[in-house]
Amino acid sequence: MPIIWLVLIVAAIAGAGYVAGRARAMRSVEGDHRKLHSLPSYYGWNVALKAIVPAFILAVAWLLIQPLVVSSSVSGMLPEGAIPENSSRGLIMAEVRRAADGLDMAVETGSISPEDARSDAAEAAEISQVLKDSGAVVTSELTEPILRAAQRYRALNATGHLLMTGLVILLSVIGALWGIRESRGDFRARNTVENGLRSLLIGAASIAILTTLGIVLSLVFNTIEFFRLYPAADFFFGTEWAPSFSGRGGSSELGVLPLLWGTFYVSIVALAVAVPIGLFAAIYLSEYASKRVRSVAKPLLEVLAGIPTIVYGLFALLTVGPLLLEIFGKDGLGWMQAGTAVMTAGLVMGIMLIPFVSSLSDDIINAVPQAMRDGSYGLGATQSETIRQVVLPAALPGIVGAILLAASRAIGETMIVVLGAGAAARLSLNPFEAMTTVTAKIVSQLTGDADFASPEALVAFALGMTLFVITLGLNVLALFIVRKYREQYE
Known part of the structure; x- marks a missing residue:
């Protein structure tokens, strides 16, 4: 039944x-x-x-x-x-x-x-x-x-x-x-x-x-x-990712370092875009914007959070990639060989993360007591000085939490990376080269007729466990920072 x-x-x-x-x-x-x-x-x-x-x-x-x-x-x-x-x-x-x-x-x-x-x-x-x-x-x-x-x-x-x-x-x-x-x-x-x-x-x-x-x-x-089935040392310290599905126990190279580097590199580029824009947008909406502007701008900004990531991936593939290639490609500066690159995925992912940073930071800044602002104004501080020296330090724990949330979202993103960054697993400092991430390889290893009796398929779970430990470490670090700075205002 x-x-x-x-x-x-x-x-x-x-x-x-x-x-x-x-x-x-x-x-x-x-x-x-x-x-x-x-x-x-x-x-x-x-x-x-x-x-x-x-x-x-x-x-x-x-x-x-x-x-x-x-x-x-x-x-x-x-x-x-x-x-x-x-x-x-x-x-x-x-x-x-x-x-x-x-x-x-x-x-x-x-x-x-x-x-x-x-x-x-x-x-x-x-x-x-x-x-x-x-x-x-x-x-x-x-x-x-x-x-x-x-x-x-x-x-x-x-x-x-x-x-x-x-x-x-x-x-x-x-x-x-x-x-x-x-x-x-x-x-x-x-x-x-x-x-x-x-x-x-x-x-x-x-x-x-x-x-x-x-x-x-x-x-x-x-x-x-x-x-x-596969040596742990070769997995954690290997610098080559070359799975072979020719048979069980084949000559596969499953080093995780290129994937971790690609994950962090794309996330860093995304945060470099999202954090300044999102934080400045939150400061403007909470401290400078009129009620009428805020009532229109905040919902429009948060619409970005509702767009499916596959749409962002298509935007990276069809718009941002060709645009960057035109500027930094052979006809431009000559730094970029193809539209799929770390910079492509990072820029689009940063746009996707803006509402995560701005919306949370806006709510956190608005939660700072008005009495702290009034006290600063009473001592002769200007509005910009009040924001820099009173409001932002008071809201810092929450802002750090918002940034860490955006970082976790960036680390776990898949579709934008698959369409925007390519599938090459490499260790490189060039942001205009194609790279890939842990999540993208988890998908590729489990796509199709995956043989779960082989290390080539089971490596997806090891990658997932590695990603879980990394995000857990980020959360512990965020908790430490929040507690350290919160003591000044309690």
Whole structure:
């Protein structure tokens, strides 16, 4: 049963429980709601929460634990001979899961019948072709052990989902009956509901932490798999990026230094454009502009933040690149060979980052107490002196945060770099040469028929982990700077 139907069934049980619980509470006091401890709606919500929350917790826990149990069970049936020399059992299980998903897709599209998908007589080569024809992601020709493991994986998943559906519905019904049984006039329904809602709010606040933890763990595990296949020293200190997809364990050079240099170089150029323009725009809007000008200029400036990055990429490719080539190319100064270069991507990315810097800085400058400005004017300072010596120092922690936010946005940008900076991984100081970044290479390594049993595909996770550590370091540095300067004004 699809999850959406399970959600609708539980919601229907909760709705029926709400009506029944409210009605039973009213009957217990013979229709006189003044004899109830709580408002009648609280009794209904008590039943609804007891029908939804336990069932939801069971479903989430089941969906998190079932893949681990199924993978562990299926992994045990893989013979050692099915694991290539340069791979591992975990990587082969990734292929098994993709093959199982491909079989599901093929069954849904009608490319293969459900009976043939689970038949032991199905041949691996034939199934591989069927999966490729149906658009499923298959990294290579399926082997017999991987196909049988994928069929077993599908069977266990189907059984687990069926069992989960029955247990979730049963638990929802039991919770609703329990809540209806509690619906009496002296029951403290309001206290129970409010405590339950408080727990739900705590759970909602915890989702961000758990999501971050899940992202980090997924990166860590795949990064560990990568370093089992490729030396960590060659990755962190290598100066050449030349992946080879000719086969597993091929002669690939996967040094990250050229990618990191390209990432920082493009980001520095972008910040050199965005920070001065954005900060000066924020100072003008908050300190000099009239209300009429501000009401028009600020929304127009923030429109830049809503433009898709692919549009900025096209702008870099079709407008900024040719313009720079005309000025700095062979017909001009002779510094630039093509329209794709660090300068092209940096200028366009800087334009994209202007609203991030200006809008946040404007709000931060406006938050500086007017009393500080009045005190400066009272001592005889001019408006420009007040801005330089009072307003900006007071707003500095927030401005640093805005700049660091823009830096993180620049480091994580992909489309502008792909279209504006090119795809060359090199160590060079020339801003008019083509370079690439970490994010652009993450996309290219995972595009197409990526073989997740090879270091050429797994390197994307190592790149992602490296980028995560860098941005985390930037945030820690920003926090240190903010705390150091904030002490002067508290």
